[in-house]
Amino acid sequence: MQLFIELFGKQIPSYGLMIVIGVVLGNLIAFAVLHYSRLDLNDFFVIEAYTFLGAFIGAKLLYLIVSFNEIQWGRLFELQYFNELMLGGFVFYGGLIGGLIFALCAGKFHKIDSKLYMKRLIFLIPFIHAFGRIGCYMAGCCYGIPYDGFGAVVFPEGSLAPSGIPLFPVQLVEAILLFIIAAFLGYMSIRKNWDYSIESYLILYSIVRFILEFYRYDEVRGFVLGLTTSQWISIAILIVSILVIIKKRVEKKKLESEE
Amino acid sequence: MGIASLVLGIIAVLIGLVSAGSLGWLGAILGIIGIILGALGRKDPDKQGIATAGLVLSIIGLVLSLLLYIACVACLAGLSAM
Numbered sequence: 001m002q003l004f005i006e007l008f009g010k011q012i013p014s015y016g017l018m019i020v021i022g023v024v025l026g027n028l029i030a031f032a033v034l035h036y037s038r039l040d041l042n043d044f045f046v047i048e049a050y051t052f053l054g055a056f057i058g059a060k061l062l063y064l065i066v067s068f069n070e071i072q073w074g075r076l077f078e079l080q081y082f083n084e085l086m087l088g089g090f091v092f093y094g095g096l097i098g099g100l101i102f103a104l105c106a107g108k109f110h111k112i113d114s115k116l117y118m119k120r121l122i123f124l125i126p127f128i129h130a131f132g133r134i135g136c137y138m139a140g141c142c143y144g145i146p147y148d149g150f151g152a153v154v155f156p157e158g159s160l161a162p163s164g165i166p167l168f169p170v171q172l173v174e175a176i177l178l179f180i181i182a183a184f185l186g187y188m189s190i191r192k193n194w195d196y197s198i199e200s201y202l203i204l205y206s207i208v209r210f211i212l213e214f215y216r217y218d219e220v221r222g223f224v225l226g227l228t229t230s231q232w233i234s235i236a237i238l239i240v241s242i243l244v245i246i247k248k249r250v251e252k253k254k255l256e257s258e259e
Numbered sequence: 260m261g262i263a264s265l266v267l268g269i270i271a272v273l274i275g276l277v278s279a280g281s282l283g284w285l286g287a288i289l290g291i292i293g294i295i296l297g298a299l300g301r302k303d304p305d306k307q308g309i310a311t312a313g314l315v316l317s318i319i320g321l322v323l324s325l326l327l328y329i330a331c332v333a334c335l336a337g338l339s340a341m
Contacts, residue, residue, distance in 0.1 A: 016326040023322075045298035045314065049291045052321075056287065086284045087328075110299065 002138055003159060015135035022131025026124040033190060037120055043112045044121075050106035051099040058098015059090035066091060066229055093233045096125070100198075122198050123185035126205065130178035137171040144168030145217040170215045177208050196248070202241040206234035260300035264313025267293030271320020283328025286320055293317025 004011040027048075034044055064071065067089065075081040100118075107114030136142040140159025147168035155161035181204050188194035213231050224232060267289045274286030297314030301307050 012326060016328065020322055020326050023325075042298040042301050046295055049294040049298070053288070053291045056284075056291075083282075 003140075014138035015132075015141075018131045018135030018138065019128070022128040025131075026128045029127070029186075030121055030124060033120060036190070039117060039120070040112075043110075044117055046110055047103050047106045047112060047114050047117050050102040054102025054105075055095035055099035056090075058101070059092065059095030060086075061098070062091040062094025063089040065094075091230075092129070093230060093237075099125075119195070119197050120189050122201050123182045123189055125182075126178040126185070126201065127182035130175040130182065133171045133175035133178065137169070137175070141218065142171055142216065143218055144170030144215050147215075167217065168215050170212055173215075174208070174212055177212075178205075181205065181208070196245055199241040199245050202237050206238040206241070210234040210238075260296045260303075261306040261308075261310035261313055264293045264297035264300055264317060265309055266313075267296065268313045268316025268318075268320050271317055271324060273320075275320050275323025275326070283324040283326075286324030287328065290317045290321030290324060293320065 002014055005014050005017055006012070007017075030044065030048075031041070033039075034041055064085075071085070072081065076085075103114050103118055106112060133142075137153075140155045140161035143155065143161035144167045146165055148166050151169050151172075152166035153169045153172075154166050155163050157163045161167060181201065185194075185197050185201055185204075188200070189197045194200070210231050213228050213234075216228075227235075271286045271290035271293055274282050274289070293313055294317045297310050297312075297317055300310030301314065303310070
């Protein structure tokens with residue numbers, strides 16, 4: 001719960017530090033997996049860079065869409081306002097979808113089998129995301145509902161969470177669940193060469209996210225028909241992922257019966 | 260491609276060091292493009308040195324830009340976040 005950590009005499013934002021640690025560790029793990037699977041490091045860098053770009057654009061676009069009414073569109077070309085818009089506000093799901101789309105584009109543009117890399121390394125997304133959630137905990141954002149039981153946390157003055165009230169540690173709970181998902185998917189992708197790792201990640205995360213949304217308390221969360229925007233997106237992703245798995249299995253059975 | 264990567268990498272590092280987070284998003288984007296150009300440039304054996312330098316600088320620039328930029332970017336006062 002520290003907004004800033006002091007390193008080498010400078011005040012570094014904890015959230016940024018957490019994400020950087022996650023990305024660095026994630027890449028180190030990726031290098032090991034690439035080496036073990038005899039995949040190309042440069043191709044990986046290209047896919048990763050496209051994914052970051054897509055994630056940035058997607059997260060920002062979705063944020064602009066859900067905040068449509070709050071944004072002063074007339075001021076868009078004012079440098080100060082534009083910079084503020086760039087600084088604040090991203091939606092994870094936009095980032096996830098944007099990232100996946102751009103990763104596939106990287107494959108098309110540069111003739112790389114991006115699906116192969118994605119299947120092997122998708123477990124790194126929940127891994128890095130978990131670090132991001134720890135960052136949320138440090139900054140006090142994305143906080144939970146008032147709660148008095150085991151594990152309740154109280155944020156100090158100055159963070160983004162209401163201070164002095166015991167809250168549900170939803171950021172830490174999500175971080176722990178994400179680490180578990182990452183470990184499980186990592187094991188399945190690397191040791192078992194699991195074909196459905198991307199779909200499994202989407203199914204697991206959408207379920208986790210749907211449930212945890214009930215424990216979040218940060219204001220101004222768009223509610224449509226009783227559920228938040230993220231819950232609706234979770235449902236959509238869950239359904240699409242299950243359909244993709246079914247489609248893949250049907251195609252596999254067809255190929256097998258033709259042989 | 261290698262030289263472009265090097266230039267972008269240098270700019271990204273500078274933005275990361277100097278802008279204290281406010282232009283971090285720009286440094287991050289330039290760093291990302293620098294990484295793509297650097298990685299692709301490394302495939303050409305003649306230009307591998309410069310492309311690798313560009314790649315490394317772009318990565319450093321991206322990291323520096325991200326570090327200060329994500330001061331809980333998702334929750335900065337003003338507009339909502341999810």
